[in-house]
Amino acid sequence: MPRVVLAGSGIAGLFAALNCADAGWDVCVITKQSLEESSTNYAQGGIAGILDKTNSEGKEIHIKDTLDAGDGYCDENVVQEVVNEAGDRIRDLINVGVNFQTDSDGNFDLIKEGGHSQKIILHSKDSTGKEIETALLSKAINHPKIELLSNHLALDLILKDRTSKDKEIIGLWVYDIEKKIVETFPTDAIILATGGGGQLFSRTTNPSVATADGMAMAYRAGAKLIDMEFVQFHPTSAALDSDRPFLISEAVRGFGGILMTTSEYNLWKTHNSSKKPEDYSFTRKYSDLGSLATRDILARAIDQELNFSGEEHVLLITEHLDQIELQKRFPAINTFLLKYGITLGVDPIPVVPAAHYFVGGISVNKLGQVINDLNGTIIKRLYAIGEVACTGMHGANRLASNSLLEAVVYSSRASLNLRENISKYHLDLEKELPDWRADGLENLREHYSLIDDLKYLKMTMTRDVGVVRSDRRLNRALRRMNLLEKEVKMVWNSSIPTRPLIELRNMVQIAQIIIQSALNRTENIGLHYNEDNINH
Numbered sequence: 001m002p003r004v005v006l007a008g009s010g011i012a013g014l015f016a017a018l019n020c021a022d023a024g025w026d027v028c029v030i031t032k033q034s035l036e037e038s039s040t041n042y043a044q045g046g047i048a049g050i051l052d053k054t055n056s057e058g059k060e061i062h063i064k065d066t067l068d069a070g071d072g073y074c075d076e077n078v079v080q081e082v083v084n085e086a087g088d089r090i091r092d093l094i095n096v097g098v099n100f101q102t103d104s105d106g107n108f109d110l111i112k113e114g115g116h117s118q119k120i121i122l123h124s125k126d127s128t129g130k131e132i133e134t135a136l137l138s139k140a141i142n143h144p145k146i147e148l149l150s151n152h153l154a155l156d157l158i159l160k161d162r163t164s165k166d167k168e169i170i171g172l173w174v175y176d177i178e179k180k181i182v183e184t185f186p187t188d189a190i191i192l193a194t195g196g197g198g199q200l201f202s203r204t205t206n207p208s209v210a211t212a213d214g215m216a217m218a219y220r221a222g223a224k225l226i227d228m229e230f231v232q233f234h235p236t237s238a239a240l241d242s243d244r245p246f247l248i249s250e251a252v253r254g255f256g257g258i259l260m261t262t263s264e265y266n267l268w269k270t271h272n273s274s275k276k277p278e279d280y281s282f283t284r285k286y287s288d289l290g291s292l293a294t295r296d297i298l299a300r301a302i303d304q305e306l307n308f309s310g311e312e313h314v315l316l317i318t319e320h321l322d323q324i325e326l327q328k329r330f331p332a333i334n335t336f337l338l339k340y341g342i343t344l345g346v347d348p349i350p351v352v353p354a355a356h357y358f359v360g361g362i363s364v365n366k367l368g369q370v371i372n373d374l375n376g377t378i379i380k381r382l383y384a385i386g387e388v389a390c391t392g393m394h395g396a397n398r399l400a401s402n403s404l405l406e407a408v409v410y411s412s413r414a415s416l417n418l419r420e421n422i423s424k425y426h427l428d429l430e431k432e433l434p435d436w437r438a439d440g441l442e443n444l445r446e447h448y449s450l451i452d453d454l455k456y457l458k459m460t461m462t463r464d465v466g467v468v469r470s471d472r473r474l475n476r477a478l479r480r481m482n483l484l485e486k487e488v489k490m491v492w493n494s495s496i497p498t499r500p501l502i503e504l505r506n507m508v509q510i511a512q513i514i515i516q517s518a519l520n521r522t523e524n525i526g527l528h529y530n531e532d533n534i535n536h
């Protein structure tokens with residue numbers, strides 16, 4: 001039987017693994033850390049989509065909201081198709097065992113988030129991602145045709161012929177983190193589902209695995225990366241000294257939470273809280289939607305307010321809301337906040353924007369097949385799905401809860417394509433596959449600690465390539481990244497590989513591409529805002 005290797009065990013990877021295995025493929029899922037560690041596992045708000053096929057008005061609104069959030073830059077056709085497919089794919093998730101929250105009448109409890117004009121988000125309280133991840137993982141673990149390998153890091157793709165303009169992938173080099181060796185994986189098809197790269201920034205909502213590996217690997221193999229300047233910053237990550245990033249879901253604002261600066265909050269309190277809190281919120285200056293404006297607008301608004309006030313965070317106010325209902329609806333957020341002496345529905349929550357989602361990524365067609373940068377054809381046997389890919393759905397800014405949706409739709413399409421073409425895929429190249437860097441492995445030594453280099457990269461990206469950019473800062477970031485690239489290359493060529501080294505090499509490469517894409521974009525649109533651009 002042909003064998004497909006999937007890199008990544010989030011929603012995109014696991015959903016595709018189950019579909020491919022059901023279609024007869026031998027499936028191997030490799031994943032960098034533990035099986036569940038992924039952005040998917042931390043998703044809070046939910047998944048957007050209209051379940052009722054006959055609800056064309058609802059679908060039209062979902063399409064419009066997505067296009068508006070994308071700031072006119074979405075591929076409209078892709079948006080229409082994904083929105084129309086949403087109901088079927090969400091039903092697939094339910095069939096796999098995902099439990100979405102229902103109300104007392106047994107109907108799905110639909111909610112609203114920023115940029116949405118209707119309630120169409122299904123959720124599992126504030127742990128939607130965990131619910132999805134757990135359901136998919138338990139199916140995958142028990143599937144006889146799926147092998148799951150944790151602590152296996154996809155390192156580089158093996159091309160059939162490096163010199164040819166036409167590209168075909170015939171295998172994968174994988175770093176086994178426990179054994180500390182690079183192994184050669186033969187495969188008939190590869191699906192990259194390695195997620196995004198929030199870890200390029202000091203402040204992020206993403207887990208430690210999000211280091212943009214898949215994008216870097218695909219780029220080195222000749223894939224086209226697009227829209228990389230559009231990094232989404234979530235307006236409300238907790239500004240608390242926690243050991244891992246923590247998001248305060250936009251759904252809290254969908255429930256009525258309001259953003260204020262500290263001085264606005266103090267003023268509201270001195271007025272005995274008798275006036276509506278939204279009347280005090282700076283967000284009204286930036287959008288009629290106030291605290292529920294789209295993320296690009298809110299993140300910039302907060303950035304501007306913080307620059308102006310010199311404060312380190314703004315506040316998310318929930319004390320005007322029903323405390324019991326709020327805590328029932330957001331139990332995980334409440335438990336997290338309690339550790340810091342903050343009670344949901346009582347105390348203001350300090351929040352700041354944080355890198356959250358990579359809108360850009362590996363350019364793919366409607367089947368998730370990867371586009372060759374040299375000639376616009378597809379790279380044979382290679383697919384990319386989920387956050388690692390760029391389909392055109394999100395334009396210049398992703399609408400809330402559209403990511404899980406897009407991931408599941410493209411995951412389904414890629415696996416359907418593999419199902420339909422299963423007989424054409426079988427290769428017998430095992431003997432021909434080269435070992436990793438067969439020519440450059442002599443005299444390798446242990447490398448020195450890379451912690452400072454990583455900090456330098458994150459600090460540069462945060463300061464110079466963040467919510468608000470300028471030509472000067474982008475150019476400074478590029479110069480710094482070019483120096484770091486040289487440094488990392490030297491270490492790479494003389495050192496035994498380790499996870500930190502592999503990740504740093506990937507992150508530097510993607511940082512350079514983000515910065516260059518930001519410099520190339522001369523108009524301000526969606527998530528990209530450069531104060532030197534003329535239309536700002």
Ligand code: FAD
Binds near residue numbers: 038043046207356405
């Ligand atoms: P991920 O879920 O990130 O999975 C990537 C996988 O690849 C992981 O298993 C990782 O370990 C593995 N991996 C990475 N590199 C390698 C490598 N080199 N080799 C092998 N394995 C590798 N979106 C929504 O639509 N709704 C929400 O409510 C929502 N909330 C969010 C909340 C948080 C805190 C975060 C961080 C994101 C949220 N998002 C939300 C975004 C959404 O969760 C992600 O975009 C989506 O889960 C991505 O799924 P994925 O399968 O593409 O990648």
Ligand code: SIN
Binds near residue numbers: 045403
């Ligand atoms: C959130 O819950 O605020 C995150 C939703 C998303 O990223 O789509």
